[in-house]
Amino acid sequence: MNWTSVTVVTSSEAVEAVSYILTNEGAEGIQIDDAADFANLRPGKYGEHGEIVDPDEIPHRKQGAAVTGYFPEKTFMPEIVPTIKMRVAKLKDYGLNPGNDQVTAATVNNKDWATVWQKYYHPLRVTNELTIVPQWEDYQPVQESEKLIYLDPGMAFGTGTHPTTRLMMEALEKVVRGGESMIDVGTGSGVLSIAAKQIGVGAVAAYDVDEVAVRSAKKNIALNPVASDIKLGVNSLLDGIHTQVDIVVANILAEIIVPLIPQAYEDLKPGGLFLTSGIIDDKAELIRQKLTAQGFIIDSETKMKDWHGIIAHKPAEDE
Numbered sequence: 001m002n003w004t005s006v007t008v009v010t011s012s013e014a015v016e017a018v019s020y021i022l023t024n025e026g027a028e029g030i031q032i033d034d035a036a037d038f039a040n041l042r043p044g045k046y047g048e049h050g051e052i053v054d055p056d057e058i059p060h061r062k063q064g065a066a067v068t069g070y071f072p073e074k075t076f077m078p079e080i081v082p083t084i085k086m087r088v089a090k091l092k093d094y095g096l097n098p099g100n101d102q103v104t105a106a107t108v109n110n111k112d113w114a115t116v117w118q119k120y121y122h123p124l125r126v127t128n129e130l131t132i133v134p135q136w137e138d139y140q141p142v143q144e145s146e147k148l149i150y151l152d153p154g155m156a157f158g159t160g161t162h163p164t165t166r167l168m169m170e171a172l173e174k175v176v177r178g179g180e181s182m183i184d185v186g187t188g189s190g191v192l193s194i195a196a197k198q199i200g201v202g203a204v205a206a207y208d209v210d211e212v213a214v215r216s217a218k219k220n221i222a223l224n225p226v227a228s229d230i231k232l233g234v235n236s237l238l239d240g241i242h243t244q245v246d247i248v249v250a251n252i253l254a255e256i257i258v259p260l261i262p263q264a265y266e267d268l269k270p271g272g273l274f275l276t277s278g279i280i281d282d283k284a285e286l287i288r289q290k291l292t293a294q295g296f297i298i299d300s301e302t303k304m305k306d307w308h309g310i311i312a313h314k315p316a317e318d319e
């Protein structure tokens with residue numbers, strides 16, 4: 001098997017925490033190169049085989065540390081790397097110095113880390129109704145009720161395999177009755193917007209702050225004729241967007257959901273629904289508190305692996 005490596009350049013004090021993050025995100029092996037391990041070595045000590053060790057002759061970092069995690073090549077790295085970056089940056093909230101925040105991915109054995117996972121990406125029945133089909137696969141629905149979402153995620157997040165995407169697809173399937181208006185914040189590959197159109201949502205606007213994601217979503221919308229009227233644009237959260245819709249869906253990391261909460265509240269009709277995920281275990285309480293403080297009523301919460309998905313609503317006028 002080939003492996004994809006992700007190296008985090010960090011501080012010596014953060015080595016353990018970074019190793020934990022990499023393992024938690026699916027790394028099956030960890031390699032640590034820490035300057036602190038050499039700091040106390042003096043020339044003349046005996047090595048493993050009785051030889052005299054001169055630390056200066058062993059290649060090593062002179063300061064800080066680098067922690068490398070090895071991921072099975074089937075891991076869809078464009079979904080994992082941004083999460084690792086965010087989690088490493090957040091170490092300072094726990095009083096640890098994350099270092100210079102440098103995170104790089106490469107494929108061991110010289111294959112392209114950005115595409116090597118594709119051979120493991122096959123049609124996936126995500127919910128009762130919704131099946132994701134890689135653009136390059138020929139797939140025949142098993143049941144008449146099955147609705148297909150054709151995707152080539154490229155470098156954008158949103159293959160449909162990540163727990164956070166799945167939680168939001170399930171949430172959509174649970175709440176959509178047909179004809180609603182919806183905004184998708186942080187659309188990535190466009191997967192949630194296309195899913196929404198497939199199950200009967202009416203007008204959909206999809207935004208992402210990242211132009212690469214918007215280009216990917218555009219390509220995917222073109223692969224799915226049912227989604228051809230989705231309005232797509234580059235935008236940060238709901239900045240400058242003042243409207244009234246039935247549903248706001250956002251699968252973004254918790255830190256980014258916090259400033260979105262008041263914007264979503266403002267842009268929802270009374271009784272409108274806010275579906276959100278990207279919330280890792282230790283941030284779930286923060287998001288519940290912020291939603292409630294804003295005036296949202298939490299209807300349900302689901303969990304897959306370490307991730308939470310929440311369905312909340314803005315009270316109706318008579319509620």
Ligand SMILES: C[S@@+](CC[C@H](N)C(=O)[O-])C[C@H]1O[C@@H](n2cnc3c(N)ncnc32)[C@H](O)[C@@H]1O
Pocket residue numbers: 156157158159160164165168185186187188189190191192207208209210213235236237251252253256278
């Ligand atoms: C976890 S991915 C979700 C992609 C897709 N919606 C899904 O559910 O699979 C989060 C997306 O949010 C985008 N994003 C991050 N910060 C944002 C912001 N401030 N405004 C809009 N989009 C943002 C990222 O570029 C990324 O495409």
